Amino acid sequence: MPQDLSTLVGVNGAEATDSGHRSEEILGLARHAFVEKGFDGASMQDLAKAAGMSAGNFYRYFPSKAALVEALIARDLLEVEQTFRAIATSDDPLAALKATLRERVMENCQDEDPLWAEILAVAARKPDIAALLAGFEIGIVQRIVSVLGLVSQLPEEEAFRRFETHARVIVLIVRGSACGHGPCPAADSDLNELILKTIDRLIDDVLAGKDH
Protein backbone atom coordinates (compact mmCIF):
# COMPACT_ATOMS: atom_id res chain seq x y z
CA MET A 1 0.00 0.00 0.00
CA PRO A 2 1.54 3.34 -1.01
CA GLN A 3 2.26 5.85 1.75
CA ASP A 4 -0.45 8.37 0.77
CA LEU A 5 -3.14 5.72 0.52
CA SER A 6 -2.38 4.33 3.98
CA THR A 7 -2.59 7.89 5.36
CA LEU A 8 -5.97 8.37 3.69
CA VAL A 9 -7.50 5.26 5.14
CA GLY A 10 -5.97 6.04 8.50
CA VAL A 11 -3.95 2.87 9.02
CA ASN A 12 -0.30 2.49 9.94
CA GLY A 13 2.00 -0.47 9.75
CA ALA A 14 1.67 -3.90 8.23
CA GLU A 15 -0.78 -5.39 10.73
CA ALA A 16 -3.35 -2.62 10.34
CA THR A 17 -2.91 -2.73 6.56
CA ASP A 18 -3.58 -6.46 6.47
CA SER A 19 -6.66 -5.88 8.59
CA GLY A 20 -7.74 -3.13 6.16
CA HIS A 21 -7.37 -5.50 3.21
CA ARG A 22 -9.31 -8.19 5.02
CA SER A 23 -12.11 -5.71 5.88
CA GLU A 24 -12.27 -4.67 2.24
CA GLU A 25 -12.56 -8.31 1.20
CA ILE A 26 -15.32 -8.99 3.75
CA LEU A 27 -17.14 -5.85 2.62
CA GLY A 28 -17.12 -7.06 -0.98
CA LEU A 29 -18.62 -10.41 0.01
CA ALA A 30 -21.14 -9.17 2.60
CA ARG A 31 -22.64 -6.56 0.28
CA HIS A 32 -24.23 -9.36 -1.77
CA ALA A 33 -26.37 -10.28 1.24
CA PHE A 34 -27.44 -6.64 1.60
CA VAL A 35 -28.42 -6.39 -2.07
CA GLU A 36 -30.27 -9.71 -2.01
CA LYS A 37 -32.15 -9.39 1.28
CA GLY A 38 -32.19 -5.68 2.05
CA PHE A 39 -30.76 -3.91 5.09
CA ASP A 40 -33.50 -5.14 7.42
CA GLY A 41 -33.93 -8.52 5.77
CA ALA A 42 -30.23 -9.45 6.06
CA SER A 43 -29.26 -10.56 9.55
CA MET A 44 -25.70 -10.31 10.89
CA GLN A 45 -25.72 -14.11 10.50
CA ASP A 46 -26.59 -13.75 6.78
CA LEU A 47 -23.85 -11.15 6.32
CA ALA A 48 -21.27 -13.35 8.07
CA LYS A 49 -22.35 -16.33 5.98
CA ALA A 50 -22.01 -14.31 2.74
CA ALA A 51 -18.47 -13.43 3.85
CA GLY A 52 -17.75 -17.09 4.62
CA MET A 53 -17.11 -16.42 8.30
CA SER A 54 -18.51 -17.30 11.67
CA ALA A 55 -20.78 -14.64 13.16
CA GLY A 56 -18.31 -14.18 16.05
CA ASN A 57 -15.41 -13.51 13.72
CA PHE A 58 -17.55 -11.22 11.53
CA TYR A 59 -18.48 -9.11 14.59
CA ARG A 60 -14.76 -8.48 15.18
CA TYR A 61 -14.59 -6.63 11.86
CA PHE A 62 -18.07 -5.07 11.75
CA PRO A 63 -19.86 -4.88 15.10
CA SER A 64 -23.13 -3.71 13.48
CA LYS A 65 -24.88 -3.30 10.15
CA ALA A 66 -24.42 0.46 10.53
CA ALA A 67 -20.64 -0.11 10.81
CA LEU A 68 -20.77 -2.02 7.54
CA VAL A 69 -22.66 0.80 5.80
CA GLU A 70 -20.16 3.28 7.23
CA ALA A 71 -17.31 1.22 5.76
CA LEU A 72 -19.06 1.09 2.36
CA ILE A 73 -19.43 4.87 2.33
CA ALA A 74 -15.80 5.34 3.47
CA ARG A 75 -14.64 3.09 0.65
CA ASP A 76 -16.56 5.15 -1.91
CA LEU A 77 -15.27 8.42 -0.48
CA LEU A 78 -11.73 7.09 -0.87
CA GLU A 79 -12.43 6.44 -4.56
CA VAL A 80 -13.85 9.96 -4.90
CA GLU A 81 -10.70 11.42 -3.31
CA GLN A 82 -8.47 9.57 -5.75
CA THR A 83 -10.57 10.69 -8.73
CA PHE A 84 -10.50 14.34 -7.68
CA ARG A 85 -6.77 14.24 -6.94
CA ALA A 86 -6.26 13.13 -10.55
CA ILE A 87 -8.53 15.96 -11.78
CA ALA A 88 -6.70 18.62 -9.75
CA THR A 89 -3.27 17.53 -10.99
CA SER A 90 -4.26 17.10 -14.66
CA ASP A 91 -3.19 19.60 -17.34
CA ASP A 92 -6.77 20.76 -17.87
CA PRO A 93 -8.76 20.36 -14.60
CA LEU A 94 -11.98 21.74 -16.14
CA ALA A 95 -11.92 19.23 -19.01
CA ALA A 96 -11.02 16.45 -16.55
CA LEU A 97 -13.96 17.40 -14.29
CA LYS A 98 -16.38 17.39 -17.22
CA ALA A 99 -15.00 14.05 -18.43
CA THR A 100 -15.44 12.53 -14.96
CA LEU A 101 -19.04 13.75 -14.73
CA ARG A 102 -19.68 12.39 -18.24
CA GLU A 103 -18.30 9.03 -17.19
CA ARG A 104 -20.56 8.96 -14.11
CA VAL A 105 -23.67 9.81 -16.14
CA MET A 106 -22.84 7.30 -18.88
CA GLU A 107 -22.13 4.45 -16.48
CA ASN A 108 -25.62 4.42 -14.99
CA CYS A 109 -27.07 1.06 -14.03
CA GLN A 110 -24.10 -0.07 -12.01
CA ASP A 111 -23.66 -3.26 -10.13
CA GLU A 112 -23.63 -1.17 -6.93
CA ASP A 113 -26.90 0.69 -7.57
CA PRO A 114 -29.21 -1.66 -5.63
CA LEU A 115 -26.86 -1.35 -2.67
CA TRP A 116 -27.03 2.46 -2.80
CA ALA A 117 -30.82 2.37 -3.12
CA GLU A 118 -30.83 0.22 0.01
CA ILE A 119 -28.55 2.63 1.88
CA LEU A 120 -30.76 5.59 0.87
CA ALA A 121 -33.86 3.82 2.18
CA VAL A 122 -32.12 3.09 5.46
CA ALA A 123 -30.96 6.73 5.66
CA ALA A 124 -34.60 7.85 5.45
CA ARG A 125 -35.24 5.87 8.65
CA LYS A 126 -31.95 6.12 10.54
CA PRO A 127 -30.46 9.55 11.32
CA ASP A 128 -26.92 8.17 11.87
CA ILE A 129 -26.82 6.67 8.38
CA ALA A 130 -28.39 9.85 6.95
CA ALA A 131 -25.58 11.88 8.53
CA LEU A 132 -22.93 9.62 6.96
CA LEU A 133 -24.57 9.95 3.58
CA ALA A 134 -24.95 13.73 3.86
CA GLY A 135 -21.24 13.93 4.73
CA PHE A 136 -20.40 11.89 1.64
CA GLU A 137 -22.45 14.19 -0.59
CA ILE A 138 -20.98 17.37 0.98
CA GLY A 139 -17.54 15.87 0.33
CA ILE A 140 -18.30 15.57 -3.39
CA VAL A 141 -19.78 19.09 -3.56
CA GLN A 142 -16.65 20.50 -1.87
CA ARG A 143 -14.37 18.74 -4.33
CA ILE A 144 -16.31 20.09 -7.34
CA VAL A 145 -16.13 23.58 -5.79
CA SER A 146 -12.35 23.16 -5.34
CA VAL A 147 -11.87 22.30 -9.02
CA LEU A 148 -13.96 25.30 -10.11
CA GLY A 149 -11.96 27.47 -7.67
CA LEU A 150 -8.70 26.17 -9.14
CA VAL A 151 -9.90 26.86 -12.70
CA SER A 152 -11.04 30.40 -11.87
CA GLN A 153 -8.09 31.04 -9.51
CA LEU A 154 -10.32 32.16 -6.67
CA PRO A 155 -9.50 31.76 -2.97
CA GLU A 156 -11.29 28.88 -1.27
CA GLU A 157 -13.87 30.93 0.59
CA GLU A 158 -14.83 32.98 -2.45
CA ALA A 159 -15.02 29.80 -4.58
CA PHE A 160 -17.36 28.21 -2.08
CA ARG A 161 -19.59 31.27 -1.97
CA ARG A 162 -19.76 31.41 -5.75
CA PHE A 163 -19.90 27.75 -6.78
CA GLU A 164 -21.53 25.77 -3.97
CA THR A 165 -25.15 25.96 -5.19
CA HIS A 166 -24.19 25.02 -8.75
CA ALA A 167 -22.09 22.12 -7.49
CA ARG A 168 -25.06 20.88 -5.45
CA VAL A 169 -27.39 20.96 -8.46
CA ILE A 170 -24.77 19.11 -10.53
CA VAL A 171 -24.47 16.40 -7.87
CA LEU A 172 -28.27 16.16 -7.74
CA ILE A 173 -28.48 15.64 -11.50
CA VAL A 174 -25.66 13.08 -11.63
CA ARG A 175 -27.23 11.22 -8.71
CA GLY A 176 -30.62 11.30 -10.44
CA SER A 177 -29.13 9.75 -13.58
CA ALA A 178 -28.00 6.69 -11.62
CA CYS A 179 -30.15 3.64 -11.49
CA GLY A 180 -30.51 3.14 -7.78
CA HIS A 181 -32.42 6.36 -7.33
CA GLY A 182 -35.34 5.63 -9.56
CA PRO A 183 -36.48 3.30 -12.27
CA CYS A 184 -33.42 2.28 -14.24
CA PRO A 185 -33.50 4.49 -17.32
CA ALA A 186 -33.19 2.67 -20.62
CA ALA A 187 -29.75 3.13 -22.16
CA ASP A 188 -30.71 6.27 -24.05
CA SER A 189 -28.03 8.41 -25.61
CA ASP A 190 -30.43 11.35 -26.19
CA LEU A 191 -31.25 11.42 -22.48
CA ASN A 192 -27.60 11.18 -21.42
CA GLU A 193 -26.58 13.91 -23.86
CA LEU A 194 -29.24 16.31 -22.58
CA ILE A 195 -28.21 15.55 -18.96
CA LEU A 196 -24.58 16.29 -19.83
CA LYS A 197 -25.48 19.43 -21.77
CA THR A 198 -27.46 20.66 -18.76
CA ILE A 199 -24.50 19.99 -16.44
CA ASP A 200 -21.97 21.61 -18.81
CA ARG A 201 -24.15 24.69 -19.11
CA LEU A 202 -24.36 25.02 -15.32
CA ILE A 203 -20.54 24.87 -15.14
CA ASP A 204 -19.92 27.25 -18.05
CA ASP A 205 -22.47 29.81 -16.85
CA VAL A 206 -21.18 29.96 -13.30
CA LEU A 207 -17.55 30.20 -14.47
CA ALA A 208 -18.57 33.02 -16.83
CA GLY A 209 -20.06 34.85 -13.85
CA LYS A 210 -23.69 34.29 -14.84
CA ASP A 211 -26.27 32.85 -12.45
CA HIS A 212 -24.98 34.22 -9.19
Added chain:
Amino acid sequence: MPQDLSTLVGVNGAEATDSGHRSEEILGLARHAFVEKGFDGASMQDLAKAAGMSAGNFYRYFPSKAALVEALIARDLLEVEQTFRAIATSDDPLAALKATLRERVMENCQDEDPLWAEILAVAARKPDIAALLAGFEIGIVQRIVSVLGLVSQLPEEEAFRRFETHARVIVLIVRGSACGHGPCPAADSDLNELILKTIDRLIDDVLAGKDH
Protein backbone atom coordinates in the same frame (compact mmCIF):
# COMPACT_ATOMS: atom_id res chain seq x y z
CA MET B 1 -67.45 9.59 -5.93
CA PRO B 2 -67.81 11.44 -9.24
CA GLN B 3 -68.22 9.32 -12.37
CA ASP B 4 -64.81 10.09 -13.88
CA LEU B 5 -63.00 9.34 -10.63
CA SER B 6 -64.67 5.97 -10.19
CA THR B 7 -63.72 5.13 -13.77
CA LEU B 8 -60.13 6.10 -13.06
CA VAL B 9 -59.76 3.85 -10.05
CA GLY B 10 -61.61 1.09 -11.85
CA VAL B 11 -64.46 0.55 -9.41
CA ASN B 12 -68.19 0.43 -10.09
CA GLY B 13 -71.15 0.65 -7.77
CA ALA B 14 -71.49 1.48 -4.09
CA GLU B 15 -70.01 -1.72 -2.70
CA ALA B 16 -66.78 -1.43 -4.68
CA THR B 17 -66.54 2.26 -3.78
CA ASP B 18 -66.87 1.51 -0.06
CA SER B 19 -64.22 -1.16 -0.43
CA GLY B 20 -62.03 1.40 -2.22
CA HIS B 21 -62.44 3.88 0.63
CA ARG B 22 -61.63 1.18 3.16
CA SER B 23 -58.52 0.15 1.18
CA GLU B 24 -57.39 3.78 1.11
CA GLU B 25 -57.82 4.00 4.88
CA ILE B 26 -55.87 0.78 5.49
CA LEU B 27 -53.15 2.01 3.14
CA GLY B 28 -52.77 5.20 5.17
CA LEU B 29 -52.37 3.24 8.39
CA ALA B 30 -50.17 0.40 7.09
CA ARG B 31 -47.65 2.75 5.49
CA HIS B 32 -46.43 3.78 8.96
CA ALA B 33 -45.22 0.21 9.53
CA PHE B 34 -43.35 0.32 6.19
CA VAL B 35 -41.66 3.61 7.05
CA GLU B 36 -40.74 2.46 10.54
CA LYS B 37 -39.51 -1.06 9.82
CA GLY B 38 -38.71 -1.09 6.12
CA PHE B 39 -40.21 -3.28 3.40
CA ASP B 40 -38.37 -6.40 4.56
CA GLY B 41 -38.49 -5.59 8.26
CA ALA B 42 -42.28 -5.15 8.32
CA SER B 43 -44.15 -8.47 8.33
CA MET B 44 -47.73 -8.81 7.06
CA GLN B 45 -48.57 -9.18 10.76
CA ASP B 46 -46.94 -5.78 11.50
CA LEU B 47 -48.81 -4.18 8.61
CA ALA B 48 -52.15 -5.62 9.74
CA LYS B 49 -51.45 -4.47 13.31
CA ALA B 50 -50.64 -0.93 12.11
CA ALA B 51 -54.00 -0.94 10.30
CA GLY B 52 -55.76 -2.20 13.45
CA MET B 53 -56.89 -5.44 11.77
CA SER B 54 -56.43 -9.16 12.06
CA ALA B 55 -53.90 -10.61 9.63
CA GLY B 56 -56.69 -12.64 8.02
CA ASN B 57 -58.83 -9.59 7.35
CA PHE B 58 -55.81 -7.61 6.14
CA TYR B 59 -54.98 -10.33 3.56
CA ARG B 60 -58.46 -9.86 2.07
CA TYR B 61 -57.54 -6.31 1.09
CA PHE B 62 -53.84 -6.75 0.35
CA PRO B 63 -52.73 -10.34 -0.28
CA SER B 64 -49.03 -9.37 -0.35
CA LYS B 65 -46.62 -6.54 0.41
CA ALA B 66 -46.21 -6.07 -3.35
CA ALA B 67 -50.00 -5.53 -3.61
CA LEU B 68 -49.70 -2.81 -0.98
CA VAL B 69 -46.88 -1.07 -2.86
CA GLU B 70 -48.93 -1.34 -6.06
CA ALA B 71 -51.85 0.36 -4.31
CA LEU B 72 -49.57 3.14 -3.00
CA ILE B 73 -48.28 3.80 -6.51
CA ALA B 74 -51.83 3.69 -7.97
CA ARG B 75 -52.96 6.23 -5.36
CA ASP B 76 -50.13 8.60 -6.30
CA LEU B 77 -50.82 8.19 -10.01
CA LEU B 78 -54.43 9.17 -9.36
CA GLU B 79 -53.21 12.37 -7.70
CA VAL B 80 -50.92 13.03 -10.67
CA GLU B 81 -53.86 12.59 -13.09
CA GLN B 82 -55.96 15.09 -11.16
CA THR B 83 -53.11 17.61 -11.08
CA PHE B 84 -52.48 17.36 -14.82
CA ARG B 85 -56.17 17.55 -15.65
CA ALA B 86 -56.23 20.88 -13.80
CA ILE B 87 -53.15 22.04 -15.72
CA ALA B 88 -54.63 21.08 -19.12
CA THR B 89 -57.90 22.90 -18.45
CA SER B 90 -56.35 26.05 -16.94
CA ASP B 91 -56.22 29.35 -18.85
CA ASP B 92 -52.44 29.19 -19.12
CA PRO B 93 -51.28 25.54 -19.14
CA LEU B 94 -47.59 26.46 -19.46
CA ALA B 95 -47.70 28.72 -16.38
CA ALA B 96 -49.73 26.07 -14.52
CA LEU B 97 -47.14 23.39 -15.40
CA LYS B 98 -44.27 25.56 -14.18
CA ALA B 99 -46.17 26.41 -11.00
CA THR B 100 -46.80 22.70 -10.32
CA LEU B 101 -43.13 21.84 -10.85
CA ARG B 102 -42.17 24.75 -8.55
CA GLU B 103 -44.51 23.43 -5.89
CA ARG B 104 -43.00 19.95 -6.13
CA VAL B 105 -39.43 21.27 -5.84
CA MET B 106 -40.31 23.58 -2.94
CA GLU B 107 -42.15 20.93 -0.96
CA ASN B 108 -39.14 18.66 -0.62
CA CYS B 109 -38.78 16.72 2.62
CA GLN B 110 -42.29 15.34 2.63
CA ASP B 111 -43.84 13.01 5.11
CA GLU B 112 -43.99 10.39 2.33
CA ASP B 113 -40.31 10.56 1.37
CA PRO B 114 -39.06 7.71 3.58
CA LEU B 115 -41.78 5.53 2.08
CA TRP B 116 -40.66 6.34 -1.45
CA ALA B 117 -37.02 5.70 -0.54
CA GLU B 118 -38.15 2.31 0.74
CA ILE B 119 -40.08 1.56 -2.47
CA LEU B 120 -37.06 2.55 -4.59
CA ALA B 121 -34.82 0.20 -2.62
CA VAL B 122 -37.30 -2.63 -3.08
CA ALA B 123 -37.52 -1.83 -6.81
CA ALA B 124 -33.76 -2.32 -7.11
CA ARG B 125 -34.25 -5.89 -5.88
CA LYS B 126 -37.68 -6.85 -7.25
CA PRO B 127 -38.40 -6.55 -11.00
CA ASP B 128 -42.21 -6.46 -10.52
CA ILE B 129 -41.98 -3.40 -8.24
CA ALA B 130 -39.43 -1.81 -10.60
CA ALA B 131 -41.90 -2.23 -13.47
CA LEU B 132 -44.68 -0.53 -11.47
CA LEU B 133 -42.39 2.35 -10.62
CA ALA B 134 -41.15 2.71 -14.21
CA GLY B 135 -44.80 2.85 -15.35
CA PHE B 136 -45.49 5.59 -12.81
CA GLU B 137 -42.55 7.66 -14.06
CA ILE B 138 -43.45 7.15 -17.74
CA GLY B 139 -46.97 8.33 -16.85
CA ILE B 140 -45.61 11.60 -15.50
CA VAL B 141 -43.30 12.09 -18.50
CA GLN B 142 -46.25 11.52 -20.87
CA ARG B 143 -48.36 14.11 -19.04
CA ILE B 144 -45.60 16.73 -19.21
CA VAL B 145 -45.22 15.98 -22.93
CA SER B 146 -48.99 16.41 -23.39
CA VAL B 147 -48.95 19.86 -21.77
CA LEU B 148 -46.01 20.96 -23.94
CA GLY B 149 -47.84 19.56 -27.00
CA LEU B 150 -50.96 21.49 -26.03
CA VAL B 151 -48.97 24.71 -25.59
CA SER B 152 -47.18 24.33 -28.93
CA GLN B 153 -50.28 22.92 -30.69
CA LEU B 154 -48.42 19.90 -32.01
CA PRO B 155 -50.02 16.52 -32.72
CA GLU B 156 -49.36 13.90 -30.03
CA GLU B 157 -46.78 11.90 -31.93
CA GLU B 158 -44.77 14.95 -32.93
CA ALA B 159 -44.97 16.31 -29.36
CA PHE B 160 -43.62 13.04 -27.99
CA ARG B 161 -40.76 13.00 -30.49
CA ARG B 162 -39.83 16.57 -29.66
CA PHE B 163 -40.41 16.81 -25.90
CA GLU B 164 -39.89 13.36 -24.39
CA THR B 165 -36.19 13.65 -23.56
CA HIS B 166 -36.63 17.09 -21.99
CA ALA B 167 -39.59 15.84 -19.94
CA ARG B 168 -37.47 12.93 -18.69
CA VAL B 169 -34.65 15.23 -17.57
CA ILE B 170 -37.18 17.49 -15.82
CA VAL B 171 -38.66 14.51 -13.95
CA LEU B 172 -35.14 13.39 -13.02
CA ILE B 173 -34.33 16.82 -11.56
CA VAL B 174 -37.61 17.15 -9.64
CA ARG B 175 -37.16 13.62 -8.29
CA GLY B 176 -33.59 14.42 -7.25
CA SER B 177 -34.77 17.47 -5.31
CA ALA B 178 -36.98 15.29 -3.11
CA CYS B 179 -35.69 14.03 0.16
CA GLY B 180 -36.22 10.33 -0.22
CA HIS B 181 -33.72 10.07 -3.05
CA GLY B 182 -30.70 11.34 -1.23
CA PRO B 183 -29.67 13.15 1.88
CA CYS B 184 -32.42 15.59 2.73
CA PRO B 185 -31.17 18.92 1.41
CA ALA B 186 -31.24 21.78 3.88
CA ALA B 187 -34.10 24.17 3.17
CA ASP B 188 -32.08 26.36 0.85
CA SER B 189 -33.78 28.91 -1.33
CA ASP B 190 -30.67 29.44 -3.50
CA LEU B 191 -30.61 25.73 -4.31
CA ASN B 192 -34.34 25.58 -5.06
CA GLU B 193 -34.16 28.67 -7.27
CA LEU B 194 -31.29 27.27 -9.33
CA ILE B 195 -33.15 23.95 -9.70
CA LEU B 196 -36.25 25.82 -10.91
CA LYS B 197 -34.24 28.04 -13.22
CA THR B 198 -32.64 24.92 -14.75
CA ILE B 199 -36.07 23.33 -15.26
CA ASP B 200 -37.62 26.51 -16.72
CA ARG B 201 -34.74 26.86 -19.14
CA LEU B 202 -35.19 23.28 -20.34
CA ILE B 203 -38.89 24.01 -20.99
CA ASP B 204 -38.32 27.39 -22.66
CA ASP B 205 -35.50 26.12 -24.87
CA VAL B 206 -37.37 23.10 -26.16
CA LEU B 207 -40.53 25.15 -26.81
CA ALA B 208 -38.41 27.68 -28.70
CA GLY B 209 -37.11 24.85 -30.88
CA LYS B 210 -33.61 24.79 -29.37
CA ASP B 211 -31.99 21.60 -28.05
CA HIS B 212 -33.49 19.07 -30.41
